[in-house]
Structure formats: structure tokens, C-alpha cells
Amino acid sequence: MKQKVRLSVSDNQGHVVVAPDKFKGSLTAAQAAEHIAAGIRRAAPGTEVRALPVADGGEGTVAAAIAAGFRVVTVKAAGPTGEPVEAVLAVQGETAVIEAAQASGLQLLPGGVKAPLTATSYGTGELVRKALELGCRRLVLGLGGVACTDGGAGMAQALGMRLLDADGEELPPGGAALARLASIDPGPLADTLNGVEVVVASDVDNPLLGERGAPAVYGPQKGATPENVAELDAALAHWADHVAALTGDDMREAPGAGAAGGLGFGAIALLGASLRPGIALLLELLGFDQAVRGARLVVTGEGCLDVQTLHGKAPAGVAEAAAGHGVPVAAVAGLLELSETQWRAAGFAAALSLVELAGPDGDSITRAGELAELAGERLARSFLGAE
Numbered sequence: 441m442k443q444k445v446r447l448s449v450s451d452n453q454g455h456v457v458v459a460p461d462k463f464k465g466s467l468t469a470a471q472a473a474e475h476i477a478a479g480i481r482r483a484a485p486g487t488e489v490r491a492l493p494v495a496d497g498g499e500g501t502v503a504a505a506i507a508a509g510f511r512v513v514t515v516k517a518a519g520p521t522g523e524p525v526e527a528v529l530a531v532q533g534e535t536a537v538i539e540a541a542q543a544s545g546l547q548l549l550p551g552g553v554k555a556p557l558t559a560t561s562y563g564t565g566e567l568v569r570k571a572l573e574l575g576c577r578r579l580v581l582g583l584g585g586v587a588c589t590d591g592g593a594g595m596a597q598a599l600g601m602r603l604l605d606a607d608g609e610e611l612p613p614g615g616a617a618l619a620r621l622a623s624i625d626p627g628p629l630a631d632t633l634n635g636v637e638v639v640v641a642s643d644v645d646n647p648l649l650g651e652r653g654a655p656a657v658y659g660p661q662k663g664a665t666p667e668n669v670a671e672l673d674a675a676l677a678h679w680a681d682h683v684a685a686l687t688g689d690d691m692r693e694a695p696g697a698g699a700a701g702g703l704g705f706g707a708i709a710l711l712g713a714s715l716r717p718g719i720a721l722l723l724e725l726l727g728f729d730q731a732v733r734g735a736r737l738v739v740t741g742e743g744c745l746d747v748q749t750l751h752g753k754a755p756a757g758v759a760e761a762a763a764g765h766g767v768p769v770a771a772v773a774g775l776l777e778l779s780e781t782q783w784r785a786a787g788f789a790a791a792l793s794l795v796e797l798a799g800p801d802g803d804s805i806t807r808a809g810e811l812a813e814l815a816g817e818r819l820a821r822s823f824l825g826a827e
Contacts, residue, residue, distance in 0.1 A: 454736040455488035456480055456824070457767075458816075459728065461742040461754035462500045463774050463794075466808035469493030469500050470507045475809045476739055476772060479816020484824045492731050494740070496754040497641030497718020498541070498584030505530035505537040508726040515570045517543040517563035518598075520587035521555050522613060529567050535578045536571035537725065540564045540700055541585035544594075546662065549587050554663025557672070558614035559588035561703055565598025568711075577635060580725065581707055582718065583642045583700035589659050590615040591648065591676045592706010600627035601710070615655075615701070616668075619675040624686050629710065638713035641721045643752040646698030648691075648705045649677055654698040662701065676702055683709050719757030728761055737823045738762040739816070741772035745793075749778070750786055759787035768823065772815045774804055792818060 458480070460472040467475070473491040480489050495504040506512055510530035519525040520543075527542035541547070543563025549555065564586075571579055588594065593603060594613055602625035603611040603618070611617045646652045655664060655672035664672060677692070684690035687709060691697055696715040697705035707713035723729070732738060740758040742749065749756050759769045768789040776783075776793035783791045794811040798804040804811060 454734045455490055457490050457492055457731050457735050457738045459492040459494050459738060459740050459758050460772065461494055461496065461740070463741070463743040463808055465743065466774065466805045467812065469495060469504055471809065472741060472812055475812035476741070476816040479813035480739075480820045480824070482813070483817040483820035487820070487824060490731055492726055492728065494719065494726065494754050494758060495582070495722055496643065496752065496757065497582045497722060499539070501582035501641065501722060502528055502530045502537055502539040502542060504722060504726060505532075510537060513570065513574065515567055517566040518560070519548045519563055520544050520559040521550060522560070522562075523550055525563065527563065527567055529571060531571070531574060531576060534576050535580065535725070536574065536576040537580045537582065538564070538567045538571060539582045540703055543567055544586040544588055546585055546587045555587065555614070556589060556659060556662045556664035556668050557616035558612070559590070559662065560594035560613035561586065561588045561590050561592055561701070561706070562594035562598045562613060564703065565595035568595065569599055572632060572636065578637045579639070580721065581638060581640050581713065583640060583644070583703055586700045586703060587662055588615065589655055589662060589664065589672050589676070589701035591618065591654070591679045591702030592710065593618055593679060595703065595706050596629065596710050599629050599632060601625065601629050602627055615672045615675050617675070618679040619671070621678055621682055624682050626686060633711060638707060638711040639721060640696065640699070640704060640707050640713045640715045641718040642696050642699045642704060642715055643718050644699040644704065645695040647693045647695070648680060648697040648702050649673055652698065654702040657698065658701060680705070717752055717757070719752065719754045723757060723761050728758070732762055732765050732767055735765070735767045737819070738767050738769045739772060739819060740769060743774040744777060745771055745773035745775070745783065745791060746777035750782070756786055763787050770819050770823065772812060774808065790819065790822060
């Protein structure tokens with residue numbers, strides 16, 4: 441940021457919106473917003489600063505909803521290998537925000553031991569079930585970071601669907617077991633979801649199977665060997681065959697079917713879900729358009745501002761949404777890997793790096809909060825006329 445931006449007196453009436461995503465490994469989105477806001481207030485006393493932590497549909501989605509005023513609902517659910525975990529969903533009126541990683545996440549694997557063939561999405565289904573029991577009729581499902589590659593089969597089982605082998609016995613958890621699927625008893629699933637809108641927040645457009653499918657692309661992250669990938673791909677193909685026979689629609693090639701180990705497929709094919717870009721959906725839920733009206737500045741950010749940011753990550757979504765209101769947007773990042781030409785083309789009027797603020801001998805991880813406040817101060821001086 442090379443040029444000091446001065447606003448006229450007539451512009452000096454609005455507020456500032458601070459809407460960062462998490463800085464992974466150092467600050468949650470809420471903490472980042474709090475520190476940046478503190479720096480702005482210190483440099484420009486009396487400035488109204490509205491903190492609005494955001495997420496792009498993955499980890500931190502529920503936390504962002506809670507920070508925006510959704511109430512917390514705690515649920516005891518099955519973890520990815522069946523062990524009980526305490527998960528949280530966010531509820532406001534008839535809308536529930538559900539984060540699959542809360543119950544089925546990689547971080548919940550006991551001892552960190554990965555289980556690519558047997559991990560299940562059953563706990564995610566329990567979160568969906570709890571939201572329905574609370575009377576929610578619009579479910580927003582954030583995908584990402586899950587330990588399972590079961591095509592959403594576990595989720596469906598938690599909602600009352602029975603998956604049976606040739607002997608009429610219920611299949612055990614996990615994607616590999618789907619190779620033995622002989623029949624599906626849908627149970628009360630259709631009635632349970634009658635009148636319910638399910639929206640998946642995801643930027644992933646992968647199909648369920650093949651070279652770009654869930655097992656091939658995401659299976660290795662969950663511990664799958666090449667042999668496991670082939671086994672899971674065949675098992676999910678068998679699962680997709682049965683689901684298509686049940687529903688009359690084959691959704692294995694649907695964009696996003698491969699998201700979260702095939703949870704996207706389960707949501708689309710069995711819950712009737714629609715897919716929307718994660719950050720756009722979250723900004724709508726969090727009331728960003730209302731918050732940004734009349735603002736003088738929006739500050740967003742994330743741990744690393746890089747080429748991935750330009751493809752649907754939270755800061756780019758915030759910049760695009762703010763542009764519709766003619767409000768300048770500044771970015772704060774732990775690490776800035778974009779050139780000035782790139783970040784300006786993405787809609788940012790300024791971009792600051794905590795690594796650069798820390799200096800050559802500084803620690804931008806442990807000092808992230810302090811440095812985020814310093815970034816807030818600098819932005820206040822540049823954009824708000826603070827001295």
C-alpha cells in the first residue's frame with residue numbers, strides 16, 4: 441500500500457465493516473476481526489466498527505454464524521469412527537447452519553489415526569436430524585475437512601435409511617462396505633425432508649467418481665493408498681447405481697457430488713440439496729449487504745492471500761460483494777503471495793501482510809493478534825484520515 445488515501449469530510453460519516461476469515465494456525469475469524477477492529481478504534485477513536493467474521497462454507501462456518509447472532513445448539517453425535525463427540529450447529533428461526541467437520545472431521549479421528557475405508561458421515565446426519573427436530577426448514581450444510589469417503593451413506597443412515605447386504609444385514613460404516621450393498625430401505629427419509637430446503641455451501645465442482653472424483657482427489661488426504669482409492673471408487677460407483685435406481689436420477693456427475701468424500705452426492709441425490717458458492721451463501725446469511733450499506737471501508741483477510749483466494753475464497757467474495765456498494769476493501773493476510781497487480785485486479789484497494797509487519801526477525805504466528813491490530817491502525821490512517 442503505497443499511497444495514503446484521504447476521504448472528504450462528506451465521506452467521513454460511515455462505519456467500518458471488518459469481515460475476515462480465519463488465519464489458520466493463529467487466529468479464528470472472530471479473533472482476527474476483534475484485533476483488526478481494536479487497531480482501527482485505537483487509531484481512529486469514535487469510529488463505529490462492525491465485526492462480521494466470515495467463512496467460505498468449510499471450517500469456521502458455524503462459528504461465523506454464531507458470531508453473527510445465531511444461537512448455539514450442542515449435539516452429542518457419532519464421530520468419524522463412531523466415538524461420541526460434542527458438535528455444535530447454529531440456529532436462527534427456521535434456518536440451521538451445519539458444518540460437516542463438526543461431527544465427521546479429520547481433526548476428530550482418535551489419536552489422529554486415519555480411517556479412509558471405514559470413516560463415516562453418520563454424525564453429520566445426526567446434526568441434520570437435530571436441526572429437523574428443532575423445526576428448522578432451511579438447512580445450510582457446510583462441507584469440507586471430513587475424514588470419510590462414504591458418499592453420504594452414513595448421513596443417510598442417521599436419517600433412517602437402511603443399507604442392507606445380501607443377507608439383509610445392515611452394512612457397517614464406511615465407504616468400502618458399500619461394495620456389499622444389495623438393497624436400500626429408504627425408511628422415513630422422504631417424509632422427513634418434505635418441505636425442507638437443503639443448501640450445500642461449497643466451491644468444489646468435482647464429480648463423485650473418476651480422476652476428479654472424491655476418492656482420487658481427496659482420498660489421499662484422508663489416508664487412502666492407491667489401492668484404497670480404487671476400492672473406494674468402485675464401492676461408490678456401486679452406491680451411486682443403487683441410489684439412482686431408488687430415486688430415478690443419477691447424480692454421480694453432478695458438479696459438487698465429490699465434495700467432502702461424496703457427502704455432496706448424498707446431499708444432492710438424497711436430500712434434494714442445491715449447491716451455492718460458500719462465501720456468497722454465508723454473506724447472505726450473515727447479513728453482509730445490510731452491514732456494508734453506508735460503510736466507509738471494509739476490511740477482510742485470511743491466513744494466506746494467494747491464487748486460491750481468487751477462486752471463490754472468502755476475501756475475494758467479500759471484495760466482490762462490497763464492490764456492489766462502491767465501498768473500498770482492504771485485505772489483511774498472514775502471508776501475501778499475490779502481486780499488487782493481482783490483488784488490485786481482485787478488487788482490493790490495499791493489502792497488508794502480517795509477515796511483513798513482523799519484520800525479518802519477527803514471529804507472525806505467535807504475534808498474529810498484535811500484528812493484526814497494527815494492520816488495523818495502518819488502514820485507519822490510510823483510509824479514515826486518522827493521524
